[in-house]
Amino acid sequence: MARAIKIPxxxxxxxxxxxxxxxxxPYEDVFEEMTLQEHLEELRSRIIRACLxxxxxxxxxxGLAIPGLKVLANVAHAKGGFLATxxxxxxxxxxxxxxxxALALAAPAIVYQLVGFLAPGxxxxxxxxxxxxxxxxxxLFVAGAAFSFFIVAPHVFGFLAGFLHHSFKYEPTGPNSIxxxxxxxxxxxxxxxxxxxxxxxxxxxxxxxxxxASWRRYAVVLILIIAAIITPTPDPFNMLITAAPxxxxxxxxxxxxxxxxxxxxxx
Numbered sequence: 001m002a003r004a005i006k007i008p009x010x011x012x013x014x015x016x017x018x019x020x021x022x023x024x025x026p027y028e029d030v031f032e033e034m035t036l037q038e039h040l041e042e043l044r045s046r047i048i049r050a051c052l053x054x055x056x057x058x059x060x061x062x063g064l065a066i067p068g069l070k071v072l073a074n075v076a077h078a079k080g081g082f083l084a085t086x087x088x089x090x091x092x093x094x095x096x097x098x099x100x101x102a103l104a105l106a107a108p109a110i111v112y113q114l115v116g117f118l119a120p121g122x123x124x125x126x127x128x129x130x131x132x133x134x135x136x137x138x139x140l141f142v143a144g145a146a147f148s149f150f151i152v153a154p155h156v157f158g159f160l161a162g163f164l165h166h167s168f169k170y171e172p173t174g175p176n177s178i179x180x181x182x183x184x185x186x187x188x189x190x191x192x193x194x195x196x197x198x199x200x201x202x203x204x205x206x207x208x209x210x211x212x213a214s215w216r217r218y219a220v221v222l223i224l225i226i227a228a229i230i231t232p233t234p235d236p237f238n239m240l241i242t243a244a245p246x247x248x249x250x251x252x253x254x255x256x257x258x259x260x261x262x263x264x265x266x267x
Contacts (some may be wrong), residue, residue: 144192
């Protein structure tokens with residue numbers, strides 16, 4: 001009677017599969033220490049990548065600068081175009097608008113490189129929260145800039161064009177108009193980040209929602225000051241146009257901080 005031969009079984013480890021904790025076992029955050037030279041090399045690498053993104057976007061900005069100047073002239077109420085007070089004004093303004101467009105197009109890549117440089121010092125939960133909030137940061141900034149361009153800027157330039165029109169001939173120059181428009185768009189874009197900032201403060205357990213709600217009266221005064229800085233005109237109507245959406249965004253930020261942002265504890 002032949003004996004059954006038992007063939008031993010072998011288990012091969014997959015070299016591509018990294019060992020990890022069980023599903024119910026929490027991950028332990030490990031922070032890699034870097035020397036000063038390694039930090040500087042990492043910073044240089046991030047800056048080079050951001051500059052490359054700006055360079056590529058600048059090529060697109062050169063093509064969008066001319067139609068952008070036409071739109072800007074309409075918004076600034078510059079009939080027949082801007083006034084050039086120097087022979088170099090048209091060329092300077094053209095490249096300045098192209099650079100501003102390039103910075104706007106490359107802004108997501110710049111923010112990504114900045115977050116990538118700061119991420120090693122954060123926990124896994126903080127990294128996940130930060131990366132998740134990046135799309136909302138970009139959308140809110142674009143929404144604020146668009147609100148300023150299509151709603152705030154026409155009223156501001158309209159007020160300036162009609163102010164003492166019997167005593168002054170309104171012929172705005174390109175550099176001054178661009179600087180004013182950039183101030184309006186950048187100011188409103190940053191101000192529209194208020195809900196995300198409030199959400200992150202509550203989520204990271206830095207400031208509680210109850211504490212932010214207790215600051216409402218101070219927030220109203222601060223919003224009015226920000227609106228007055230963004231809109232340089234003394235017209236209260238323009239200031240209210242700027243301040244009204246900021247009040248709404250503050251209340252939205254309180255709702256997000258109170259009902260959605262569950263504070264995390266850093267271990």
